Amino acid sequence: MKHLPLLLGALALVGAGCVTPAAEPTPPVDEPAVEQANGTADEAADADVSFVEETVSFSNAELGLAFDYPATWGEPEIVEEQGEPGEDGAACVATRAVIFPSLGGDAVLISTASTGDCEPMGRGGYWGDAAVAITADGFPVSMCEANSQTPTTCTSWESETGLRVWQRSMSNYVPAFADEALARVNEYALYNEGHELAGVLISEERLLLSGLDHQTPALRALVESISFVKE
Numbered sequence: 001m002k003h004l005p006l007l008l009g010a011l012a013l014v015g016a017g018c019v020t021p022a023a024e025p026t027p028p029v030d031e032p033a034v035e036q037a038n039g040t041a042d043e044a045a046d047a048d049v050s051f052v053e054e055t056v057s058f059s060n061a062e063l064g065l066a067f068d069y070p071a072t073w074g075e076p077e078i079v080e081e082q083g084e085p086g087e088d089g090a091a092c093v094a095t096r097a098v099i100f101p102s103l104g105g106d107a108v109l110i111s112t113a114s115t116g117d118c119e120p121m122g123r124g125g126y127w128g129d130a131a132v133a134i135t136a137d138g139f140p141v142s143m144c145e146a147n148s149q150t151p152t153t154c155t156s157w158e159s160e161t162g163l164r165v166w167q168r169s170m171s172n173y174v175p176a177f178a179d180e181a182l183a184r185v186n187e188y189a190l191y192n193e194g195h196e197l198a199g200v201l202i203s204e205e206r207l208l209l210s211g212l213d214h215q216t217p218a219l220r221a222l223v224e225s226i227s228f229v230k231e
Helices: 126-132 205-209 213-225
Strands: 011-014 018-021 034-038 055-060 065-070 077-083 092-099 108-113 152-158 164-173 182-191 199-203
Touching (some): 108 126
Antiparallel strands (some): 018 055, 108 199, 164 182
């Protein structure tokens, strides 16, 4: 699959939404069952999904998401990419992404994208391209096919909030413009049916590239805490 860089030049900063301190860190919970979608089972069945530090709650209706995240990550920002105007000349939003600047650079962890008629202006970035491919059945089959260069498996389960989550695990994965392969990268997908930006993609890639491997369990706990918000 061709990976394209995020075109931040096309992104406009918008309001980040409501951020409030969470009352207590999320306690350890029983791990949900994993449903095999393709390939062999991975660490999803026994991953540690509890936060180990103080958390903050985030909610944004335009993004369509609410979730908890570690307070040490700092305040998130939302960037959006405008889409091509329709026949009526009306503008639309093709993608919105959540970044945590304190984690370094364009630390995109979550991307949402239109799965309808709103096309990015020109060529969209990798994150939007991947998120737009997500459907009510999760990742498309083509994104779960293993190959000799990047062995890939896909699994799915029901989160603590009752949402269907699909996980794609890639081994020996080389990110766009990276010099070396990452031993393992996990991506998570959700489908927010009825929202204008229905495809939701969460990835460990930027954490790993920033040397923040120890934060990947917190990202998994963030995924488990996600709920959908209506506008």
